[in-house]
Amino acid sequence: MNMVDEQDLQSILWLEKFLKESINYNSLVVTSHDQVFLDRLSEQTICLREQRLDYFDGTPSLMQSVEAEERVHKEKVANALDKKKEHVSFNSKVS
Numbered sequence: 001m002n003m004v005d006e007q008d009l010q011s012i013l014w015l016e017k018f019l020k021e022s023i024n025y026n027s028l029v030v031t032s033h034d035q036v037f038l039d040r041l042s043e044q045t046i047c048l049r050e051q052r053l054d055y056f057d058g059t060p061s062l063m064q065s066v067e068a069e070e071r072v073h074k075e076k077v078a079n080a081l082d083k084k085k086e087h088v089s090f091n092s093k094v095s
Helices: 006-022 035-041 060-094
Strands: 045-049 052-056
Touching: 006 035, 035 060, 045 060, 052 060
Parallel strands: none
Antiparallel strands: 045 052
């Protein structure tokens, strides 16, 4: 876990409050390695990867969680399809 000293914490909290309350724009681009800061500030996430923009209605942490669940689901589906192919292949050889 990252340790943040009191002065850094106060600066982060001030910046978070400033961005939430003082900026009168519909969109704000924020880049940070601080996941908690991004989660507290974000309502929607746009992720640039592989030369495309992925839009997600939620925080970066929620986006990562949903993507992880989708990867697990795709893996399970792929494994099930592989087993079905093996079964069909085996049955066609037996016939």
